[in-house]
Amino acid sequence: MYSVVISGTGLYQPPHVITNAELVEAFNVYADLQNAQNAEAIAAGAQVALTHSSVEFIEKASGIKQRYVIEKSGVLDPTRMYPRFTERPDDELSLMAEIGVDACKKALAAAGRQASDVDAILCASANMQRAYPAMAVEIQAALGAGGYGFDMNVACSSATFALEQAFNAVRSGASKCVLVVNPEITSAHLEWRDRDCHFIFGDVCTAIVIERADLAVSSDQWEILGTHLATQFSNNIRNNFGFLNRSEDSDPLARDKTFRQEGRKVFKEVVPIAAAHIEGHLANLEHKPTEVRRFWLHQANLGMNQLVIKKLVGDAAAAGSDIAPLILDTYANTASAGSIIAFHEHRADLKSGDLGVICSFGAGYSVGSVVVKKR
Numbered sequence: 507m508y509s510v511v512i513s514g515t516g517l518y519q520p521p522h523v524i525t526n527a528e529l530v531e532a533f534n535v536y537a538d539l540q541n542a543q544n545a546e547a548i549a550a551g552a553q554v555a556l557t558h559s560s561v562e563f564i565e566k567a568s569g570i571k572q573r574y575v576i577e578k579s580g581v582l583d584p585t586r587m588y589p590r591f592t593e594r595p596d597d598e599l600s601l602m603a604e605i606g607v608d609a610c611k612k613a614l615a616a617a618g619r620q621a622s623d624v625d626a627i628l629c630a631s632a633n634m635q636r637a638y639p640a641m642a643v644e645i646q647a648a649l650g651a652g653g654y655g656f657d658m659n660v661a662c663s664s665a666t667f668a669l670e671q672a673f674n675a676v677r678s679g680a681s682k683c684v685l686v687v688n689p690e691i692t693s694a695h696l697e698w699r700d701r702d703c704h705f706i707f708g709d710v711c712t713a714i715v716i717e718r719a720d721l722a723v724s725s726d727q728w729e730i731l732g733t734h735l736a737t738q739f740s741n742n743i744r745n746n747f748g749f750l751n752r753s754e755d756s757d758p759l760a761r762d763k764t765f766r767q768e769g770r771k772v773f774k775e776v777v778p779i780a781a782a783h784i785e786g787h788l789a790n791l792e793h794k795p796t797e798v799r800r801f802w803l804h805q806a807n808l809g810m811n812q813l814v815i816k817k818l819v820g821d822a823a824a825a826g827s828d829i830a831p832l833i834l835d836t837y838a839n840t841a842s843a844g845s846i847i848a849f850h851e852h853r854a855d856l857k858s859g860d861l862g863v864i865c866s867f868g869a870g871y872s873v874g875s876v877v878v879k880k881r
């Protein structure tokens with residue numbers, strides 16, 4: 507078995523910011539328009555009036571202050587409320603591959619690697635743009651990489667689950683250098699017209715280079731000590747969009763064809779699962795949570811991360827600070843990319859020998875942890 511390192515990360519940051527104030531203003535205009543249009547039904551008690559959203563609620567309930575999106579005008583148009591993308595011809599690079607290639611090039615540059623060094627690409631994301639050909643294979647071709655590529659989806663845990671596949675491929679000797687790429691265009695499958703969740707997500711793409719330690723040339727290397735994955739079925743986060751919709755004659759615009767969740771149940775159920783998972787993984791590696799210098803946690807909710815950290819090291823105030831940095835205030839929930847953005851932005855100050863944990867949790871339920879040590 508070979509030693510394996512993460513030797514570079516890359517981040518594609520979309521060009522547009524939507525602040526909570528802009529988001530709430532657009533939602534409230536939408537709600538007023540809907541209520542005016544349905545005034546009779548509302549007065550007759552046949553329909554419930556939509557209630558205004560609020561910036562204060564969003565910040566208090568989630569910790570999110572803004573989000574990045576690839577396209578802003580469609581999302582903020584109260585008569586539309588989702589992004590405006592132009593369909594591309596088959597011979598043009600698709601949108602998901604475009605942001606994937608951007609993040610991959612940055613990760614390769616950070617690792618001191620060429621695309622020709624790469625022998626596997628795993629495109630891991632909460633939603634794929636299409637069924638086939640695989641996004642990973644399109645990214646492989648656009649980069650000029652060798653080997654193979656495949657897509658995988660484990661919702662918010664896609665990146666950590668892909669890291670385990672990459673780790674195993676490299677340590678077994680099957681691959682020398684693997685790219686994991688997480689293009690998350692959440693804006694296209696979020697229901698921006700639902701007050702309960704319209705503030706949650708943002709677009710982004712992350713990429714990670716995983717390679718053999720004896721071949722790595724990067725000045726910033728993180729040895730992977732172990733990975734640990736778990737799933738437990740839950741309907742509390744669900745999206746029924748899929749290829750059977752047409753044959754089922756179901757409404758493609760129905761509410762269940764975009765993201766929906768029982769947020770409070772998710773919060774309560776996932777916090778103990780995530781904390782126990784990390785503690786168990788560290789124990790298997792003969793480490794205690796208090797020995798960990800940094801936790802790069804999934805970024806769904808500030809309160810959730812505070813509780814996970816409290817269970818692990820007994821200090822709730824630590825989430826958002828040095829031990830468990832927060833990026834969701836600026837990026838919002840970016841599905842599988844959240845913990846990777848935290849790792850990308852908050853590791854430069856760690857010293858050789860420092861331990862860290864990358865951990866995701868989300869739909870499925872799914873939870874994945876990757877324990878790393880700075881070389």
Ligand code: CO8
Binds near residue numbers: 692
């Ligand atoms: N403005 C004002 N008031 C509001 C708003 C709003 N926007 N939204 C809700 N309220 C009201 C509610 O109506 C409710 O009022 P009342 O008490 O009168 O009934 C009150 O505020 C409280 O509502 P909630 O109980 O829903 O609020 P919470 O405190 O639970 O906060 C959160 C809601 C922020 C959603 C919180 O529950 C949370 O973050 N939970 C964890 C969610 C989570 O981690 N989910 C993981 C999903 S990510 C994932 O797995 C990937 C999926 C794939 C990606 C999909 C991309 C689109």
